[in-house]
Amino acid sequence: MDGRKVVLCMSTLKEYKRVMEMTAKTAFIYHDDYLGYNFGPSHPLRPQRYKDTFQLLQKLGIFNENVKHYKPDRANEEDLKLVHSEEYIRSVEKKCGEGTGYLDYGDTPARKGVYVSSCAKVGGSILGADLIMRGDVNHAFNVGGGLHHATRNSAAGFCVFNDVAIAARHLQQRHGVKRIAIVDVDGHHGDGTQWIFYKEPVLTISLHRYGGGFLGRFYPGTGSVDEIGEGEGKGYSVNVPLPRGTFDEAYLEAFNEIVPPLIEKYDPEILLNQFGVDTHYQDPLVGLSLTTKSYVEVSSTLHQLAHKVSDGRYLIFGGGGYEPSNVSRCWALMFITVAGVTPKNEKMYRELFDKNVQFQNPEVLEEVRETITQVKKTVFPLHNL
Numbered sequence: 483m484d485g486r487k488v489v490l491c492m493s494t495l496k497e498y499k500r501v502m503e504m505t506a507k508t509a510f511i512y513h514d515d516y517l518g519y520n521f522g523p524s525h526p527l528r529p530q531r532y533k534d535t536f537q538l539l540q541k542l543g544i545f546n547e548n549v550k551h552y553k554p555d556r557a558n559e560e561d562l563k564l565v566h567s568e569e570y571i572r573s574v575e576k577k578c579g580e581g582t583g584y585l586d587y588g589d590t591p592a593r594k595g596v597y598v599s600s601c602a603k604v605g606g607s608i609l610g611a612d613l614i615m616r617g618d619v620n621h622a623f624n625v626g627g628g629l630h631h632a633t634r635n636s637a638a639g640f641c642v643f644n645d646v647a648i649a650a651r652h653l654q655q656r657h658g659v660k661r662i663a664i665v666d667v668d669g670h671h672g673d674g675t676q677w678i679f680y681k682e683p684v685l686t687i688s689l690h691r692y693g694g695g696f697l698g699r700f701y702p703g704t705g706s707v708d709e710i711g712e713g714e715g716k717g718y719s720v721n722v723p724l725p726r727g728t729f730d731e732a733y734l735e736a737f738n739e740i741v742p743p744l745i746e747k748y749d750p751e752i753l754l755n756q757f758g759v760d761t762h763y764q765d766p767l768v769g770l771s772l773t774t775k776s777y778v779e780v781s782s783t784l785h786q787l788a789h790k791v792s793d794g795r796y797l798i799f800g801g802g803g804y805e806p807s808n809v810s811r812c813w814a815l816m817f818i819t820v821a822g823v824t825p826k827n828e829k830m831y832r833e834l835f836d837k838n839v840q841f842q843n844p845e846v847l848e849e850v851r852e853t854i855t856q857v858k859k860t861v862f863p864l865h866n867l
């Protein structure tokens with residue numbers, strides 16, 4: 483890394499030291515139960531990435547009186563029923579108890595231990611919501627959360643229970659929160675979360691890879707600009723479909739042009755953020771071309787928005803990411819940025835950043851700019867923007 487990049491990295495940390503009085507306290511939520519979310523040795527999802535992230539943050543020396551680790555309790559059936567049907571919950575418990583077959587059409591095996599681990603992950607997201615709403619912390623990151631493909635009656639895309647949606651329902655029904663914004667930056671469309679809230683005025687914004695996959699469809703095949711919600715939810719589903727190879731500058735232009743204006747206009751009481759990092763250029767599944775630069779800038783922007791519009795209430799979930807060593811360092815950078823701490827191990831911190839990696843593609847940039855224009859024409863007028 484050259485000297486200018488090191489200065490940039492450290493200046494980012496200094497800026498966040500300056501706003502420590504705003505940040506106050508931040509929770510990192512992890513339990514070893516998350517390791518049971520294991521679909522087998524050949525499956526691309528590696529649950530060890532959760533523990534690796536925790537251990538990396540420990541080595542960096544970021545935990546202190548204001549940045550603490552919390553262990554969640556497992557969610558119970560009543561928690562799961564905030565989003566999922568009783569029939570589906572029972573089916574998952576039974577199939578995972580038997581340890582055979584699939585919970586969907588072939589992506590999500592029903593292995594022993596997965597039900598218990600899924601409940602722990604949902605418990606982590608509920609704990610994060612409770613910690614924030616009680617005022618114990620301003621920000622919380624459930625590293626095992628972000629299972630955004632699951633719908634009311636089905637698993638999908640490695641996701642068993644949709645903890646993002648459950649946390650939102652928990653905030654609505656048990657804390658009386660009226661205005662919730664969900665920003666999903668995973669490489670795959672947050673389809674399950676979108677459909678659960680499609681007819682409600684819950685703002686869901688998803689930036690994701692779109693098109694160019696099998697038969698011209700990239701999983702899950704949804705997330706076009708014209709999916710904008712229905713009824714009372716019209717205009718509250720916002721999709722930013724991105725082409726293969728979208729790189730930092732193009733991605734950040736789309737993010738900055740669309741997300742902050744909508745969040746500020748909507749004025750949520752709390753900001754939820756699915757922070758999948760399968761958008762990284764070395765991820766084997768997605769095909770986007772982001773570097774650590776984007777993760778720092780996105781988390782910095784959302785953190786500042788949370789303080790601007792939501793009194794700092796900012797709940798973050800994990801998500802995709804299928805090259806484990808990259809996942810842990812990308813999540814660590816995001817968490818350090820949000821927590822506003824200076825790592826004790828400065829050398830190790832600098833090594834988290836991608837070094838001398840830069841992508842440029844004028845055709846991709848032009849396509850992304852066309853998408854920005856489409857989103858603004860389709861959705862912004864519905865919010866008087």
